[in-house]
Amino acid sequence: MAKVTIDGTEVEVQDGINVIEAAKAVDVHVPHFCYHPSLTVVGQCRMCLVEVEGMPKLQAGCSTNVRDGMKIWVWNEKVEKARQGQMEFLLINHPLDCPICDKAGECPLQDYSFNYGTVESRYGEVKRTYPGMDRTPIGPHVLQNMNRCIHCTRCIRFCQEITGTSELAFFKRGASTEVGVFPGTPIDNWMSACVTDLCPTGALTTREFRFESRVWNLESTESVCNGCDVG
């Protein structure tokens, strides 16, 4: 076990877990996009930056493992400034689609934008868009809007590491990088629609649910799934 201090609260956590998981022990949420506990850590969205005593630069909470005696700040001025900058950067090219986006109401990007973003952007240039890629069916259940993608690679890693089918990949380079399927290989595995849950934006949505309802109008109820014998 490791004794760490997170935002001034001392807590004992399992040695070697990352800062995002350790912070949960004191009910502190570390904002993150690319990290998911069931997938490998890639540390590429930089949303999870935290300050660690003794380290000159902010550290990525997903790829920093705790050690005994560590002092971590998830919320202080330096971290919040970095977080705000990262949100501004991610939103530079993001469309103002929330009113027509199926993810609205359950979208981490939207929530973080409200909570940690700024009202105004300093970016005055033309936004990057992906012409013709705003409603692409990439599988029987999945529709893609590349303009909303923040390149977190969760969907790609899910298909590599969980289903083992690897239908999705990055194509092109730099600012033009796209997520897509290989020609003639739609994303059609037995859990393909899960990528729409996993995606932290409305870049991937389910074709069946498209424009059916706003999520805040839905009600949850106990039920059994008849998709397989697990129930």
Ligand code: SF4
């Ligand atoms: S992905 Fe999220 S932030 Fe972007 S348009 Fe959809 S709801 Fe809004």
Ligand code: SF4
């Ligand atoms: S489509 Fe969604 S999950 Fe995939 S890289 Fe883009 S934002 Fe991430």
Ligand code: FES
């Ligand atoms: S969650 Fe840590 S860099 Fe993306």
